[in-house]
Amino acid sequence: MSLSNPIPLTDVDTEKKFRNFVEITDKIDPIAARVYNTYLSMHTHQCVDYVKQRYDVWLKFNHAQMSVYDALEQLSTIVDESDPDVDVPNVYHAFQTAESIRKQYPNDDWFHLVGLIHDVGKIMALYGEPQWSTVGDTFPVGCRFSDEIVYSSTTFKDNPDIKKPLYSSQYGIYTPNCGLENVMMSWGHDEYLYRVLKNHQQCTLPDEAFYIIRYHSFYPWHTNGAYMYLCNEKDLQMLKLVQKFQKFDLYTKDDEALPDLDELKGYYQNLIKKYIPGVLSW
Template identity: 30%
Template sequence: MGDIDTCAVMFKYPSGLLAMVDTSRDAAYGYDQRVEAFGERGMVSAKNELTSTVELATASGHLTPCAQWSFPQRYAKAYAIELAEFIQMLRAGSESDAHKKEQEMMQRHPRLIRTTVAAELSWHLNRTVRLDEVDGLVATDAVSAEKETIISTAPPQESDLRGAAPSSEEDRVLRTYRDIHRLQTVEGVKAMRAAFRKLDKAVTSIEEMICFLDTVVDESDPDEGLPRSFFAYQLAESMMSAYLLADREKLAFQPKGVPIESLFSAAELRELPAVAQSMYAGKTLATLYPHVEDWSWLPLTALMHDLGKVCMHETFGALPQWSIVGDTFVVGCDFDPANVFAGRDFYSQNPDSKVQGLQGKLGMYSSQCGFDNVLLSFGHNEYLATVLEGHAQDVAESTERPPRTLPREAVYLIRYQSFQPWHSPPQGQARGYAHLASEEDWRMLPLLKALHKSSAGARTTALPPIGEQHAFYGKLLSDYFLTQLRW
């Protein structure tokens, strides 16, 4: 069932009140369900109902009966009352006061279960979770608790964010992209690349940075809600489930026979250039990338994909949102119509839009020069790719080598994952910046498509038990990173 059978949850309130809930439905001494709350003015507790009132006291101590074993035993009266009320409502009809009152109570249900959502998140994330962190993550309608544990929605389309009366969330996203498009310039990108290439902000592990990721907020993300580390594990599991045959114990991964063409829509396939159509025809991940024998890096890359966002934290420079988050675009040439919010024309306020040598479709570049030879707006992707390249250089200069090393495909995936106008343009738009793409970029495109497709549905992905999850990803990380990384 994926349920947690035994748990203890502690609540701490602003007033100083502390509460503890202990529950286990398979404890050796019966069905355990206890509550205790205490503060400076007193306390209240609810203990287990026992199978009898008999207690034996001897020199050896006290022996008491077991707790009543199950829901039917402990809550028989509650069941009878619920059934009686249900029958009463059926007889009264849907227009009755009793039915309306029940509907009002059902509307409260999502609010009531937020404590269980917060508790489960705390278990997965291994940290305290505030109740306000899960506000909005549970449904506002009366739906089953099984479906309510974590409710996620797909990011809104650009058209959804262009309404006449935007909400504060939509306002935030639009404002962030306005600043990105106005302020990211050629000279600014060069300066940021030079500054962060020094890797002098910290020396720490990937695991520590995954935890650190929860301290930052991405204001360009309409779906910002769950802690980012939680989504990182969901995306890793989603990628592994969709594309790999995995032996988790042996850390052995082979790609499934997913056709490359299935990663594209029918319209996208029709518009692919001949070189790409020929490259993808009849291919799978295994046959398009035959040199890749070990695919364990794919879920690992998904797990790490957002770590560069930590540079918004004061420890790493407290960079503003516009310099780190959001979809990336090419600076040094015309702003492509495939960019998000291109219709808003924010880029017309960018100083580069007035520079003669930076205008036109090619701008400062040559046709099919390849994305590794152009400047993208600076962001968390470039930062993390730089960290990984720096670590690879450190390993090359060291006498101690890890069992596994990240292939070029992994770093490419990190660097270009937010290059949305290229890998996943808006419906009805031609693929952005295709005139700058090299044959290598077309070869790598299916990996970006796979990551994007997994990301779109990852928020509904169930995670394994926390102990199993930490053991699996901990071993995977240790295979790739023997030492801490420079950031």
């Protein structure tokens, strides 16, 4: 599926510095400490065995029954602890992302909907999942952790997998260019929402939408160029689309100009009716 002619991205705030993962010093601001500690826990605990165990817990889809819109509204109670750029509930970020995509690609309504829902998997945090296992950038487990992972120089030292020769080799349990669909990613909101939607037979979003949802947090890959040796043709083709999405996901973050959610509700409820109707198992 090709996206119709883009209008150039004009409303990007070039003054503000996004994704500024500052190094930890003893005089640190509370947000920077919150972000660092989230990644420290994530990089300490996310390993092959841990991810398998999360599959057991979450892929039974027995936590809740609700529509996508109801799940989206639950984001109004979640502040993402991994994000140095957002300190308000995540529901605003959902509408900011969606609305900016809608402005640039008015005809690609499925893309608007991806903007709206891409982070809905974060509702896991409301059902007992720690934030370090819900939010933040993702990375493959079962092979060597890349230097391109944020804070990786100090946060992986207690991860059980770095002591295992197979898991800490370049390819680990994978084969060259095996394709990301065959790679086990650290557990988080991307994989979770992807699986929830796959499990919902009435979901008619295109393959591109599923792909963006599944890999939008894989910054070491889509932005820093790591792990290319695990990618197949499909991944390289989809990379451009994920990068396009990433601009909207990141540069529209704004804690001051908050969208009026009631005003936008009707448009997006119709999109949900069109592409993801019904009650989903979460």
